[in-house]
Amino acid sequence: MVRPGVEFVRLALDAMGTDRAPEPEVAGAIEALEAYDGNDIEIVLVGDEQAIRAELARHERIPPGIHVHHAPDRVTADDSPASVIRRKPESSIVVGLRLQAEGEADAFVSAGSTGAVMACSLFTLRPLPGVDRPPVGTLLPTAGELCLLLDAGANIDCKPQHLVQFAHLGSIYARDALGRAKPRVGLLNIGEEPGKGDDLTIQTHELLAVEQGIRFIGNVEGRDIVKGECDVIVCDGFVGNVLLKFYESVAGYIVALLRTELDKVPDRKVELDHVFRVLDYAEYGGAPLLGLGGVSIICHGGSPPKAIHNALTVAARAVRSELVRHSREDLPILS
C-alpha cells in the first residue's frame, strides 16, 4: 500500500490540545520520533512557542525532526466549535490545519475540542467529491482485531446513502491505515435478518447488499461488535456516539472493579497487564475524520504521551498509504 514516493512525512501536532498540554504532546512527539529512529518523519509542534520550548527543555535529548510552529491562540471548552475558524484563526487547531492545506504538513493530529477539530477540519480540508457528511471513526477493541466504528458522532439523523459512504470510507481507511486486505463491513442493527431494524437500517441494508467495491457481511447486533468479525461497522452518529462513550466507561468501570479486588491481595501473583492493555484506549490511534481532502486525527483530551505517539503513527501510515488519494479515487459519486 505504501507508495515509494511518499516516504517522507511531515505531521502537524496540536501541542495545546490535551488537558495537560503541552506536556503529553511534547513527550508523545519525542517518543514517536525515537521509535521511528528519526527516519523520514518530521513533527511540527503547533502552539505557544514559549510554552513548547520550555517543555522541550525539560527533555534531555530532543531527536532530530522536531519543529515548532508558533500559534498564539488556543481553543478552549468555552468556544463554540462552529465559531473557532472565524474567531480564533491563530489558534493551534486552525494554524495546524492550515499548514496541511498549504502543503507544509501532510496530516494533523489534535487532542483538542473534538467539535472544534471537526468543524475546522471540514472547513479547511474540505469534503471530497461524493462525501455529503464526513464521518468520524473510532477504533474499538474486540476479541479479534480492532474494529473501526463510524460514524462515532459527527452526524446525527443520517440517511441511507450517508451510511453507504461511511462503508466506503471505512473500508479504505481499514485497508490503508489498519492494513486489512479485504475489510469486512457490518451494518449495526437490532437483528441479523435483512428486514430487521428501523427505516434507516432496512433501507441501508438494501443499498449495501448490492453496493460494489465493499465487502458487506450483513447486519451485526450490539453483541457482535466485540466478537471481532468485522473490520468496519457503520451506524448513524447518534448510536455510534452513545456506544463509543459507553464502551470507554464500561471498560473503565470493570477495570476499576478489578483493581479494587486486586488491591486486597498484597502478594498478588496475577498479572493482568494484558487485560488492562487490551482495554486501554491509549493504545489505539485516535479517531480519524474521514472523507476529507487531508488527514485529521482526534485524540482524547486526557491522552497520555503513548496515545499521542500512536495517533502520530496512524497519521503517518495514512499519509504513506495515500489514504486521501484512494478515498478520492475509490469513492463512488453517490449523491
Added chain:
Amino acid sequence: MVRPGVEFVRLALDAMGTDRAPEPEVAGAIEALEAYDGNDIEIVLVGDEQAIRAELARHERIPPGIHVHHAPDRVTADDSPASVIRRKPESSIVVGLRLQAEGEADAFVSAGSTGAVMACSLFTLRPLPGVDRPPVGTLLPTAGELCLLLDAGANIDCKPQHLVQFAHLGSIYARDALGRAKPRVGLLNIGEEPGKGDDLTIQTHELLAVEQGIRFIGNVEGRDIVKGECDVIVCDGFVGNVLLKFYESVAGYIVALLRTELDKVPDRKVELDHVFRVLDYAEYGGAPLLGLGGVSIICHGGSPPKAIHNALTVAARAVRSELVRHSREDLPILS
C-alpha cells in the same frame, strides 16, 4: 409499597422457555420457593406436563406451592412472534399469559422467544390507557445500583411522547419493583446540554423538563450509564437494544479475558467472584414489559436456575407492590 391484601401471590412460569427447558425452570422455581420458605407464593409451571413431572421427579424434595399446568405446544425460534397467539394458542407462552388474564395467576415469567412473549403479552394483557407503545426494560449493572434502561427493543422509531411515557412507566417500576423512593430519570443523549441530540432527544428533553410526576435529571451520555446516577434511563428501542446487547457481550468479553489470565496462575490468591457477580446477568431479574394490564417478565434463553429464581422474585415484588394499579393510576393520559 406493599398492600397488606396482596400478600398471596401466584406466579405463572413458562417451563418451556430456556434452551435447556424444563430443567432450569424447575430448578429455579424450587430454589425460589425454598428461599421464600414457601410462604404466600405459589408457582405454576406451564408446559408439557409429562416433561415437567419427569424433571420434578429428579429433585429430592419438592416444596409446597409448586403446581403444574399442562400446555401441549411450545413456541420455537422458527415461529413468527406475531403469529404465535393465533397459530399456537396452546403453547406454554399463550397458556401462561391466559392464566393471568383469567385471574388464575398474578404474573407471567418466561425465558422463551422475546418477540413472542412481547407480542402475546401485548395481545393478552393489553396496554393500559395512555400507553401507546409498551416498552421493555432491562437492568444494567452500574457503579451504584442497577439502572433500568427502557425501551430495550420493543419499539423502534419512537416519538417524543413515547419516551415521556417510558419515563413514567420506568419511574413507577423503579419505585414499586426496585424500591427506589424517588427514581431519577435520565434521557440518553450525545451531549449534556438541553439543545444537544437528534430531533427525538431534543424534543423529548423539552417535554420531560416540564413533565409532572417524574424526577427528570436531564441528558445522560453513554459514559454516564455505568456511573449509577440514574435509576431510569429512557431511549428509543433501537439504541436501547444495541446498547443492551453490547453491554452483555462486553462484560462477557472482559470476563473471558480475565479468566484466561487467571488460569495461567495455578495457585492464584485473587478472588474475583465479586467482579464476576457484578457482571453476571443471572443476578438480575429479567426484562419487564411495562405499561400492560398485567405483569410479564422476560428472561434470557440461556438463563440458569438463579436467573429464573430472581425473575420470579421481581415478579412477586411487582405484584405485591401493585405495579399495575400504580401504572394505571399514575400515568397521565398523554396521547
